[in-house]
Amino acid sequence: MAKIDKVRVIVVGDSGVGKTCLTHLIAHNEALTRPGWTVGCSVEVKLHEYKEGTPMQNTFFIELWDVGGSLSHKNTRGVFYYPTNGIILVHDLTNRKSHENLREWLAEILNKDGKDSMKGGDIEFDPENFFGSTQIPILVIGTKLDLLDEKQKSKYIQKAGGIAEQCGAEEICLNSLNTRSLAAGTTDAVKLARFFDKVIEKKYYSKETGALYGDKRKIASTIPYNSAVYPNTFASVTTNPNM
Ligand SMILES: Nc1nc2c(ncn2[C@@H]2O[C@H](COP(=O)(O)OP(=O)(O)O)[C@@H](O)[C@H]2O)c(=O)[nH]1
Ligand SMILES: [Mg+2]
Numbered sequence: 001m002a003k004i005d006k007v008r009v010i011v012v013g014d015s016g017v018g019k020t021c022l023t024h025l026i027a028h029n030e031a032l033t034r035p036g037w038t039v040g041c042s043v044e045v046k047l048h049e050y051k052e053g054t055p056m057q058n059t060f061f062i063e064l065w066d067v068g069g070s071l072s073h074k075n076t077r078g079v080f081y082y083p084t085n086g087i088i089l090v091h092d093l094t095n096r097k098s099h100e101n102l103r104e105w106l107a108e109i110l111n112k113d114g115k116d117s118m119k120g121g122d123i124e125f126d127p128e129n130f131f132g133s134t135q136i137p138i139l140v141i142g143t144k145l146d147l148l149d150e151k152q153k154s155k156y157i158q159k160a161g162g163i164a165e166q167c168g169a170e171e172i173c174l175n176s177l178n179t180r181s182l183a184a185g186t187t188d189a190v191k192l193a194r195f196f197d198k199v200i201e202k203k204y205y206s207k208e209t210g211a212l213y214g215d216k217r218k219i220a221s222t223i224p225y226n227s228a229v230y231p232n233t234f235a236s237v238t239t240n241p242n243m
Helices: 019-028 076-081 096-100 102-112 126-131 150-156 188-203
Strands: 006-012 041-050 058-067 088-093 137-141 170-173
Touching: 006 019, 006 102, 006 188, 019 041, 019 088, 019 137, 041 076, 041 188, 058 076, 076 102, 076 170, 088 096, 088 102, 088 188, 096 102, 137 188, 150 170, 170 188
Parallel strands: 006 058, 006 088, 088 137, 137 170
Antiparallel strands: 041 058
8 A cells, every 4th residue: 555645733722722622523524522631632633635636636644733732731742843734723712812822822833843933932923034934834723603693703704913814824713513614515624625735735745846755656746736726725924014
């Protein structure tokens, strides 16, 4: 059997925002009604079809590293961050603080990844330096959408300037306890698949030619990257003048 290459996606956010439920939903397509307390870190694995339905289709493992969010683990969880191929930032839509804290989570990961994007321990948030130097694909997920009323939902959606916008990332708002939230064909499932494609592309494919690095399977290496099919494969970094 051909070897299946893998990427590591780090899932972070405050304790209780729903990371364990979310990773379970992504990996198994089913809701986890009673998540246990995550001690240290737990890893779920998902098979993903890269660029499904195109001639470049290829199978990869996505490792979802659900990192325990409690403060007592702060000094030890850096070991989980290397290598980081992609980051899912999770916040609870009913808890604004959990959204604000995503910057700190991101800073923690990027720092531990060996990139010197923070100075003197302060969280100096210059999006261009911060994201431009690392270029790790990021996805922002807001959970517990079911607990918001219509007014709160539209208020959240209209509010600009969140962390997703600052790092040019896609954002998904969902109810992780509902199996249909990421059902095939939905907008959110497409966003998620596109994010995984981006993570894989960054690690395994040449930006110029679309060829697979270290290709043992001789798949895709002769097919040029088609930006018309996947126009959003490389997220651009946007800067926010209001920061
Ligand atoms: N209503 C609702 N509850 C959720 C959702 N996601 C997670 N929860 C609940 O939030 C609590 C914390 O979830 P958990 O996945 O353990 O959070 P973690 O600490 O980030 O891993 C649990 O009681 C979940 O049932 C959601 O989308 N909607
Ligand atoms: Mg957990």
